[in-house]
Amino acid sequence: MQGTATNPGDEALVRQTLAGDHDAFGRLVAGHARTVRALCLARLGFHQDLDDLVQETFVHAYQGLDRLREPGRFAAYLARIAQNLCVDRLRRAGRAGQTLDVVEFDPPAPHDPGPDPDRLALLRRHIGRLPEALREAVLLFYFEQRSYAEIAGGLGITEAAVNQRLHRAKAALREALGEVEP
Amino acid sequence: MTLDDRIREALAPLRGDPERDAARVLAAIRNLPAPHAAPPPVRTRWWPVLVAAAAGLLAGWLLHRPEPAPPAPGPEEGPRLLACTGPIEAFSAARKGGDTLLPGAGFRIGDTVFAQERAQGELELGQGRLLRLDSASEVTTAPEAIEFVRGRAIALASAVPLRVRTGGVEATVLRGAAAFTRAGEATRVLVLRGQLRLRGADGRELELDEHQGIEVTAGAFDRPYTQALPEMSVAWQAELLAVAGREKELAVLLERLYLAALLPPVDGKALHALRQLGSGAMPRLAALLRTMHKNPLDPQRVAIAGVIADHCDLRALDALFALLPDPSPKVRLLVYRALVRLTGDDGGIEERDVETMDEERLRKVAAAWAESVR
Numbered sequence: 001m002q003g004t005a006t007n008p009g010d011e012a013l014v015r016q017t018l019a020g021d022h023d024a025f026g027r028l029v030a031g032h033a034r035t036v037r038a039l040c041l042a043r044l045g046f047h048q049d050l051d052d053l054v055q056e057t058f059v060h061a062y063q064g065l066d067r068l069r070e071p072g073r074f075a076a077y078l079a080r081i082a083q084n085l086c087v088d089r090l091r092r093a094g095r096a097g098q099t100l101d102v103v104e105f106d107p108p109a110p111h112d113p114g115p116d117p118d119r120l121a122l123l124r125r126h127i128g129r130l131p132e133a134l135r136e137a138v139l140l141f142y143f144e145q146r147s148y149a150e151i152a153g154g155l156g157i158t159e160a161a162v163n164q165r166l167h168r169a170k171a172a173l174r175e176a177l178g179e180v181e182p
Numbered sequence: 183m184t185l186d187d188r189i190r191e192a193l194a195p196l197r198g199d200p201e202r203d204a205a206r207v208l209a210a211i212r213n214l215p216a217p218h219a220a221p222p223p224v225r226t227r228w229w230p231v232l233v234a235a236a237a238g239l240l241a242g243w244l245l246h247r248p249e250p251a252p253p254a255p256g257p258e259e260g261p262r263l264l265a266c267t268g269p270i271e272a273f274s275a276a277r278k279g280g281d282t283l284l285p286g287a288g289f290r291i292g293d294t295v296f297a298q299e300r301a302q303g304e305l306e307l308g309q310g311r312l313l314r315l316d317s318a319s320e321v322t323t324a325p326e327a328i329e330f331v332r333g334r335a336i337a338l339a340s341a342v343p344l345r346v347r348t349g350g351v352e353a354t355v356l357r358g359a360a361a362f363t364r365a366g367e368a369t370r371v372l373v374l375r376g377q378l379r380l381r382g383a384d385g386r387e388l389e390l391d392e393h394q395g396i397e398v399t400a401g402a403f404d405r406p407y408t409q410a411l412p413e414m415s416v417a418w419q420a421e422l423l424a425v426a427g428r429e430k431e432l433a434v435l436l437e438r439l440y441l442a443a444l445l446p447p448v449d450g451k452a453l454h455a456l457r458q459l460g461s462g463a464m465p466r467l468a469a470l471l472r473t474m475h476k477n478p479l480d481p482q483r484v485a486i487a488g489v490i491a492d493h494c495d496l497r498a499l500d501a502l503f504a505l506l507p508d509p510s511p512k513v514r515l516l517v518y519r520a521l522v523r524l525t526g527d528d529g530g531i532e533e534r535d536v537e538t539m540d541e542e543r544l545r546k547v548a549a550a551w552a553e554s555v556r
Contacts, residue, residue, distance in 0.1 A: 018217055025211070026204040033203035041196065051198065051206070058207040059214070066217035087271050090298055091320060100370050100397065104334065104363040104415055105454065120192040127192065132269055142186070143193045170185055175496075178523070179185075 007072050014071035017062075025065075029058050032075060036082050038144050041128075042136040043086035053089065057082045126176040130169055137165035261307050261323060262288040265426035267462075268301025268317070289323070296320045297333070302422040309342040316418050327352065335362045336374070336416055350401025354379045358392070361416050368399045374412045413438045414455040421460035436463060440470045444482045453482075456489045464494040468501035472508070480510075487513040491520040499524060503552040507544040511537035514544065525555045 010031075016024035033054055040053050060081045061074075068077050127138055140151045141162075148159045155162070183191075263270055263283040272281055272289040273296070283289060283303075297303050297315045305313040305321075307328070315321065319333020327345035328337070337344050339355040346353045348362060349369035358376015362369060371380065372395035380388045383401025390396065395407035409415055413435050423432040436459070442452035459467065468490050471483060487510075494502065502524070505517050518536045522528050529551035531539070539547070 020216060022208055022211070026208050029204040029207045030200040033198065033200040037196070037198050037203075050196065051203075054198070054203055055206050055210055058203075059210050062207075062211045062217065063214060064217070084273075087273060087296070090271075090318075091296055100363055100365045100368050102365065104370060105451075105458075120188065123188055123192040124196075127189065138189065139193070142189045143197065170189075173185065173189070 007075060010074040011072035014065060014068065014074055017065060025058075025062060028074065032078055033058075034144060035075070036078060038139045039079055039082045040086055041143070042132060042139050043083065044089060053082075053085060057085055060085070123173065123177065126173050127169075129176075130172055134165050134169035134172065137162060138169045141166055260288045261291065261305060262286060263295075264304045264306045264312070265422065266297075266301060266303040267421050267425050269298045270301055270303040270315070271296045271298065291323050291325050294320060294322045294331070302419065304422055304426050307344065310340040311342060311344040312338040313344075314338070314419050314422060330362050330364060330369070332364050334364075334418060336360070336419060337362065339376075349398045350383045351398045351403075352381045354381075361412065363415070368397060368404070370397050370407055371395055372407060372409055372412055372415055374416065411438065411442050411452065414442070414451055417455035417458040418460075420458075420463040424460075424462040432463070432466070436466050436470060440467065440474070440486065443486055444480070453485055453489060456486065457493065459493070461493055461495040462497065464490050464498045465501035468494070468498060468505050471513070472501075472505050483510060484512045484516070487516045491516040494520055494524070496524055499555070500552070503548045506548040506551075507541040509541065521551070525551070527551070527555065529554075 010028065013024045013028045013031075017028065036054050036057050037050060040050060040057075044053075057078065061078050064081075068074065127135060130138065136155070137151065140146045140154070141148075146154070148162045151162045152159045263285055265285050266283070270283045272283050272293045274290065274293045281287075281289075283295075289295060295303070295305060295315065297317050297319050299317050301317050303315045305315065307313060307323075313321065313328060314336040316334035319335055320331040321335060322329040322331060327347045330346050330348035335346075336359055337346050337353075337355045338359045339357055343357070344355045346355065346360075346362060348364060348371075349367065351369075353360065353362070353371050356377045356379060358378075359374040360376075360378050361372045361374055363372075364370075371378070371390070373390045373392055375392050377392075378390045380390060380396065380398075380403070382388075382398070382403055386403070388396070388403060393409060393412055395409060397404040397407050417435070417439060420432060420435060423429075423435065439452055439455050439459070443456055445452075456467065467486070471486055471490065477483065487505075487508075490498070490502075490505075499521075502517050502521050506514060506521065508514050508517065514536050515533070518529075518531075518533065529547055531547055536544070
């Protein structure tokens with residue numbers, strides 16, 4: 001979630017990191033790792049190398065920290081880096097190693113869930129295939145455990161819109177799982 | 183267990199451990215050069231310098247006064263995204279990263295435009311020129327030509343030609359439309375309609391007419407490529423055409439593929455193309471099945487009904503209800519199963535009765551079933 005507000009705690013930790021305190025950066029990582037993880041999940045679906053992507057985001061953030069003009073806006077800075085890395089992954093992942101005939105006539109079928117006996121893994125896969133706006137709402141609410149107000153504030157939408165996105169996401173998941181709404 | 187609980191449980195393994203993340207990151211940055219806080223700005227008396235510079239600039243301007251510049255093009259005149267079925271990204275060094283484009287949003291010449299998985303986009307490049315980009319496909323824009331990087335794209339030109347560079351060659355769509363497919367270093371170019379001129383890295387030129395194609399690698403013309411029904415190569419654009427409101431083009435695409443699916447020997451390939459149309463095209467395909475060539479014994483009709491049943495979503499409900507009283511018992515069965523899957527209801531009839539029930543009675547069942555789910 002792209003935060004817009006400044007955070008005095010982050011500001012102090014950024015300044016300590018710039019003064020050479022590695023542990024301060026460790027505290028920044030611990031404080032923001034879950035958000036970065038949720039952001040990457042929302043952007044990429046469920047990716048095999050999520051841990052690596054989270055690590056890469058923070059390493060990039062560290063390397064460019066001296067160019068961060070407003071240290072209190074570390075969260076927004078981090079979200080931008082994560083977003084760019086996700087786009088880069090998406091670009092590199094597309095159609096690698098395929099032949100012309102495969103690309104022309106047999107594109108990947110992302111809607112096919114494939115056999116999976118594990119109901120939770122199947123549910124996870126369906127969450128990964130939700131439209132991005134719905135997936136983002138699901139991850140922020142269930143994964144990051146944010147309130148409606150926090151999600152609404154972060155995404156710049158109303159709480160009613162958050163409620164609607166979650167409702168639509170659950171309806172889509174029920175349909176994908178072949179369940180009827182109770 | 184409620185769906186909320188199951189979602190939480192399903193996502194729990196992905197939450198990770200922030201402390202472990204911190205340890206991994208600290209280990210990774212241990213040997214990197216440490217960033218340093220920027221030194222405080224040096225206070226300089228700038229005003230004498232600024233005054234002198236301004237005086238110099240004013241004198242220079244008076245001596246070499248330029249002609250008034252033409253007005254800058256408005257956003258509606260530059261390249262922009264016309265329609266999309268999912269996230270389309272534009273990024274460049276100038277943007278300092280990527281932006282997700284919404285329909286109507288402009289982008290800069292020089293930007294790389296990328297369609298994510300399950301997303302397709304139609305780009306307007308000015309002077310009636312369009313570019314359709316399939317999912318996981320990418321182009322880089324430039325003042326003179328588009329650089330087609332990967333995936334599948336369709337370039338369209340009318341009055342002004344559109345130049346596309348790919349695989350070391352330059353393809354100029356003189357008029358009409360051409361499909362581009364790229365895998366690794368190889369690119370396939372196929373003229374859908376109109377005419378295209380191709381220039382290789384060695385300066386050799388080639389003109390291609392409708393339905394003619396070629397494969398190129400590293401700037402050289404490899405081998406000719408022909409496609410009896412070019413629509414099979416571009417079936418993927420159906421969802422995008424539906425979203426963009428290009429009804430006429432979509433109708434022609436569907437009708438040609440539908441008719442090809444009924445006619446051997448290309449029926450297998452055409453059926454394969456029908457499967458790529460996407461859910462958004464299924465209502466229209468069901469309408470074609472209902473109104474054209476209603477031979478109940480035709481196995482190809484059953485095969486097409488199978489495609490519709492497998493790929494339809496809730497948008498196809500009305501078309502499926504209309505198709506349920508089909509003369510073919512096998513088509514009815516497929517449609518019935520799709521309706522059960524989509525509505526979670528059986529309409530008050532059992533599967534074994536669907537094949538034998540007379541058409542009039544089935545029509546009444548369909549009407550009542552449709553009413554019950556509205």
